[in-house]
Amino acid sequence: MRSGWYNNLSLIFGVKIRHNWFLLCFICILALVALLSSSSTSNREFDSLVPPRLPNVYTNYRKLKEQSVIDYFDLRFLTSVTNSRLKELPLCWKERENYVPCYNVSANLEIELKDGEEFDRHCELLRNEEKCLVRPPKEYKIPLRWPAGRDVIWSGNVKITKDQFLSSGSMTKRMMLLEENQIAFHNDDGLIFDGVKDYTRQLAESIGLGSDSDFLQAGVQNVLDIGCGFGSFGAHLVSLKLLPVCIAAYEVTGSQVQLALERGLPAMLGNFISRQLPYPSLSFDMVHCAQCGIDWDGKDGMFIIEVDRLLRPGGYFVLTSPVIRPQGSLLAIKKGNMLTPVEDFTQRICWSLLDQQDETFIWQKTADGHCYTTRSQGLPLCQDEHESQSYYGPLVKCISGTHSKRWMPLRNRCNGSQLTLEELEVHGKYYSIYAGVQHGEFYEEREIWKSSLRNYWSLITPLIFSDHPKRPGDEDPLPPYNMVRNVMDMNAYYGGFNAALVDGKKSAWVMNVVPVGTRNTLPLILDQGFAGVLHDWCEPFPTYPRSYDMLHASGLFSFLSLEKCSMMDLFLEMDRILRPEGWVILSDNVGAIEMARMHATQIRWEARVIDPQNGSDERILVCQKPFLRK
Template identity: 70%
Template sequence: MLLEENQIAFHSDDGLIFGGVKEYSRQLAEMIGLGSDSEFPQAGIHTILDIGCGFGSFGAHLGTLKLMAVCVAAYEATGSQVQLALERGLPAMIGNFITRQLPYPPLSYDMVHCAQCGIIWDEKDGLFLIEVDRVLKPGGYFVLTSPSSRTQGSSSQVKMERRNMLIPMEELTQKICWTLLAQHDETFIWQKTADAKCYESGKQGSIPLCEQGDDAHSYYKPLVPCISGTSSKRWIPIQNRSSKSGLSSAELEIHGVQSEDFYEDLQFWRSAVKNYWSLLTPLIFSDHPKRPGEEDPLPPFNMIRNVMDMTANYGGFNDALLEEKKSVWVMNVVPAQASNTLPLILDRGFAGVIHDWCEPFPTYPRTYDMLHANGLLSHLASDRCNMIDLFLEMDRILRPEGWVILSDNLGAIDMARTHATQIRWEARVIDLQNGSEQRLLVCQKPFLKK
């Protein structure tokens, strides 16, 4: 990370990854048995959970390979990894599973990656590894780059330290049916079994299976010392999953979704995204403040880098943005009170999370360029949430000059416009002219609040 004039430049040589991130990624691919990291999808790797992501260089590189890498790191008062990743335009959120489960369902990611992430994996009788096993899909990979490479001393001392670290890890990984696939210097790769019966064979020792239904809706539950997901219909090895974009009818059926409903939702969002951009483009041109000494604003090709869909449903809004070739990534949020469609969203290769909108979202202030919600206000109207608190939280998340698009019924939109005015957003109500009660509220957070 270097300061070049008035910008911070991130080079491929991440301080946590020796030899540069491209070489590191190529090494991981070879350890898995691939020719290059461009072949990750051939091994079933599409989504990666990067724990303690440093400068985010590994995730940024994976993004160039069209893979979805999400950074998760604990809250830091200064020097935040999550905030740095978000400012780079990379998917990231605050998360810490030292005491609680991450807000993901079982069988969520194809790979979990930890490069000197500061977690002692063999503590608490392997409870942290069991949580990794919970979110890892069958046949998925756990990559651990240990800190032994920073050890001063002879090569024999380094080897001894690695061996001492590996012994307890070997015992724990055998209990959870992982196989040590490869080791190269300080990097280890384990592969989770694709055979659910392995957990019933007695190899797992004292680690029991979770009771059926315990993992149906994971939202910051306490860590549990049991194996999850073995009875799920989603127990499909990553190597057997569809490699093409989109899900087949059979895969949709696993999620309890009818193909007709799914594609009707996608058609709706294709039309809505075209409508949104036709509305936003003239607003950006006309309302973008011209600050002293600045030239006229450029066309808004890169003014929106990330979007939070606060009511993601099937992830159709995300899909429609990709089809329109918008260079944004979307954090798909499934409200904790809604039907849990997060497994479907994650299986589509999108970033997503479960969240209760009566509580603060786990991110830093001013980290999103656009917030979008369809029907959230009327959904929460009968809940315990205070609407003005929700709008204050949205204002905290939104960057200056960021946009908010809310779609809801007329009563909810009128209420929302009142709250938007109270927090000094510029707000416009738009009638869709389709004879329905549905309205759009398009808001912009000003650069300076008067």
């Protein structure tokens, strides 16, 4: 009896002891969370640092989704802090210094991809690989600041060897000068025949302008440059306050895109061998191809149809290519009054050949949407589902955009690249219907980012990570206007962060990324004259390593938690595309930011959490990537 009573009593007290032990552990965890949050608070108030919380009408379902995000991050954080300290990830082996995911030619050939598709982007074939940090090459150096970095780059920063340079012909040697460990670019006399300035002046005169400085006034702002060469054309357009975005196919060595990005010019990997580019219809004022290697009369004209999809009404297609070709190809010399295949096809889709000088042809797309119904024999108008498809959808043989509210001819942009209040009022009906954007929230976002930029700019200084109790204050000098050049906004909303950089006269361009699955505001971003692209952040971004000086994201991680993306894979991708000593500014709710801080620690970033101290649950994570060699 005594033995049974004693055992029962011991069992009861044992349960109580275990219960109290678990309760004590839970209290300690909560205390640790509070301590981490308070210790990471800045000593100064960043009253305007909170990312825009734009007014929306939330349904009960959406509120439940938002609460589930908060609960998810709280659970993940509580689970992680009870585990042992997460290990830092190792550096990748030397062969992956220039690693670009989703571009694996040998794997593509194994599944019998051909006709150029083996060089295309195939993220669906991406295998689980070792998680490691892509290291910079041994000769890598921090790029020179803009504008010096536009004309001189370190040869060790790009994958082009001296032997490749010397064997590339006299044209390359006129464009670039290789001296010891530097490559110097000659923008004045580097492109095509008589130099880039003469070339652009010729283009301007062909479309009825007095000089290339009149492009902006004529409505030409956004230019898609297919095959950017060594960036001379894009660099000159930037000096004219135009925004050229270069795309080119993936190259193992001597990459055009890598060279352009290294020079501080907008560029990304892209081609349309079999799939559309990740831009919506009616996105560009001009599409330019100078010996870009595309067989324009191939695939029954589908490449030209893709250009037509991308061009705004009244936009221009510029093609510079050698005239002497085998008979029957794109620019074969005419016999009598016979039209070449491309000339015949462009007439069917209502393009007008404005001018032909030597090797340069210039067409203009019609601004009359009714023309297609009378002249495009055998080419139907696309249905709505085709017009909205712009994220690597298959090439289609139909005319896009004619039913779009954005079917508007090129308009005068003499007031600059950003939309004025009057322009927004004129086109407000389109923005309200297509993108769900209200005037109030559009301008509210602009004002919030404009007031936040000074505080953000003060954070990109190593002082924020120092042990000194003082933090950057109003009396401290801000970093120079050219502190960063290549910037990516990973969740761009309406482009307000980009607009703030322009208003603040910072010498930066922004790749505005609209995540797939969010409200598609990319047309609004492009219509402001900014660069932008659709992208699925569960996949790698199509660019080379060390492409950007700064990555910015507001509210991205809360969204991606619902998309079931791997946060560690995302941070590894961010580290891959960020330059050494580059900056990351992230804003989100406290749970998401604490999770992000732990991932940042794993990939060896310097990281600091800042509390805006305005009573909200928003937090700012500021990170700097160190220069790791081994």
